[in-house]
Amino acid sequence: MREAQHLSFTTHDGVELCYRHWPAVSTTSATARRALVMFHRGHEHGGRMAHLVDELDLADYDFFAWDARGHGLSPGERGDSPSFATSVRDVQSFIDHISASHGLAVEDLAVLAQSVGAVLVSAWAHDYAPKIRALVLASPAFKVKLYVPFARPGLQLMRALRGNFFVNSYVKAKFLSHDPARIASFDNDPLITRAISVNMLLGLYDAAERVVADAQAIQIPTQLLISGADFVVQRKPQEQFFERLGSLRKEKHILPGFFHDTLGERDRSHALSRARRFLLRCFEEPVARPSLLDADRLGATCAEAESLAAPLPKNSLGDLYWRATRAGLKLGSGLADGVKLGFATGFDSGSTLDYVYRNQPAGTSALGRMIDQNYLNSIGWRGIRQRKLHAEELLRLAMGKLREQGSAVRILDIAAGHGRYILEALEGVEQQPDSILLRDYSDINVRDGAALIEQKGLGAIARFVKGDAFDRNDLAALNPKPTLAVVSGLYELFGSNQMVGDSLAGLAAAVEKGGYLVYTGQPWHPQLELIARALTSHRGGEAWVMRRRSQAEMDQLVEAAGFRKLTQRIDEWGIFSVSLAQRVS
Incomplete structure (x- = not known):
């Protein structure tokens, strides 16, 4: 049996999490090193997966298994994390x-991930689009059987109170x-915790x-192992x-009679032999991912955008509902300044975005300010403000690297819109940039952005000019050539990959080799x-119809232009991502 090394790593927020590493016992110079990273069930820890290291019989593979925060030997209140999204980002930190x-x-x-660990990994695969070789998901806990009627809304209400x-x-x-040894070890393991936080x-x-609804965005070869007699999920x-999985290679196995601990069942050899065969096959062949460069003309998000652009049957329930919604917003625009600005300049305009960033509700009365507060607190605008913080963080990171x-x-x-996120990212920076060039196609944005530059006292190094972001030449x-280019909140507004590709190609020609690109994406939105x-x-006041781009699609467009993605941030709802890439060719 292989012996585990007990190690630790530091997460994005400075917490030191524990993990186990089982080094490969035999390697050949003819093949690259390979590894299997394992993620445990809820309530458990990485040590509960130790038996798989020998049972999978992959002697030339390194094995890793973490203890999620709040589990096993890792710190944190038992069964808790600052948020589910924090634990998803922990997966990226671990990788x-x-x-x-x-x-x-x-x-x-x-x-290889099981139960809650499989949901963490699925969300990570969706949101971060990692280029790993394969996924094996065992009994993912996409929907836990709570048995008590209305348990979920009840928990939501109790948390609110x-x-x-x-x-x-x-x-x-x-x-x-059904394995007596697994049953006994579960009952007697002091590192297992029964509690889980409601958060x-x-x-x-x-x-x-979200992940089940949009599984088409996951391109990684995936094997799904489903327990046939699962009492838990x-x-x-x-x-x-x-x-719905978008993977070119995917397979599903239903294991009759298996309980929830798929990888720890009495007859688990049936599951493990299939997982082993799948993993070996995925490593034998080159990584195969579908090209998404034409996803604007063929595929799920293309069809979704076309459906949203199509008018509803007149006087249908849907038509009546949205007519009433528009009428309500129009009525609100007479009282709430933010809603009024949206109708005047466009809800996707630089002026609206700057208003959302400032997040100061205003209106003609207390009622108007309350309406404006609700408007600014919508999940989309909260995501936009988080995107601003992430963009500022990666801007400072790129400046440091330069x-x-x-x-x-x-x-x-x-x-740049009004350029607020660029200019506010510089606050507190010890050494200012050598130069800042902000461009926008809107005369209003150029005017207001130039005023903001003067207000911030950056006129000596910054200027704002009119320019077309899609003019490649x-x-x-x-x-002079920029060393740090930024595209924030633009490509999400235009469905055409040709336009985005031309813009990125122009940036690739402009940015010096070794320079950086900060770019945003919108892989998901609950209010489309x-x-x-x-x-x-x-x-011109036309309907604001957006075509989503999966993170994999956005990354492929950036890579095709000659950039290599380095890191990424995404909000807790999975709506807006911000990534940093380097110009490599």
Whole structure:
């Protein structure tokens, strides 16, 4: 039996989490090192997966298994995390650590995850689009069987009244596995915790619904193992997830009679032999991912956007509902300044965005200010403000990298709106950029952005000019060449990949090799129909219909232009991402 090394890594927020590493026992110089990264069930820890290291019989693979925060040997209140999204980002931190500290390329990693761990990994695969080799998901807890009627809304109400609190698992070990040894070890393991916080439980539900609904965005080769007699989670969402998966290679196995602990069942050899065969096959062949460069003309998000653009049958229930919604917003625009500005300039305009960033509700009366407060607190605008913080963080990170390289910091934003996120990112920065060039197609944005530059006292290094963000040749001819380009909130507004590709190609020609690009994406949005049916855009007041781009699609467009993605941030709802890439070719 292989012996585990007990190690730790530091997460994005400075917490030190524990993990186990089982080094490969035999390697050949003819093949690259390979590894399997394992993620445990809820309530458990990485040590509960130790038996898989020998049972999978992959002697030339490194194995890793973490203890999620609040579990096992890792710190944190038992069964809790600041949010489900925090734990998803922990997955990315763990993968980054393994790659950097153990010398393993991300393309040489595969992931094996079970239950809650499988939902964490599925959300990570959806939101971060990692280029790992394969996924094996065992009994993902996309929908936990709570058995009590109306349990979920009841928990939501209680949390609203009490704040976060903890509930204990009702599941007994004998309903997890038929294996007597596994049952005994579960009952006697002091590192197992029965509690889970309501924040984590409800976050699990929310993330699972989003991932199941949009599984087409996941391109990684995936094997799904479903327990046929699972008392803990429901099968239907697992089936839906598999049907919608966008992977070119995917397979599903239903294991009759298996309880929830799929990988710890008495007859688990039936599951493990299939997982082993799938993993070996995925590593034998080159990584195969579908090209998404034409996803604007063919595929799920293309069809979704066309459906949203199509008018509803006149006087149908849907038509009446959205007409009433538009009328309500029009009425509100007479009282609430933010809603009024949206109708005047477009809800996607630079002026609206700057208003959302400032987040100061205003109106003609107390009622108007209350309406405006509700408007500014909508999930989309909260996501926009988080995107601003993430963009500022990655801007400062890129500036630091340029200084470390001994390069000048020449910032370019090709569609800056009012430029607030660029200019506020510089607050508190010890060494200011050498130059800042802000561009926008709107005369209003150029005027107001220039005023903001003067207000911030940055006139000596910054200027604002009119420019077309999709003019490839104009961007390529910029002089002096920028070393840090920014595209925030622009490409999400235009469905055409040709336009985005031309813009990125112009930036690739403009940015010096070794320079950086900060770019945003919108892989998901829960209010797409509201936006399309009730809000207007800056383009002549027409309907604001957006085509989503999965993170994988956005990353492929950036890579095709000659950039290599380095890191990414995304909000807790999975709506807006911000990524940093480097110009490499």
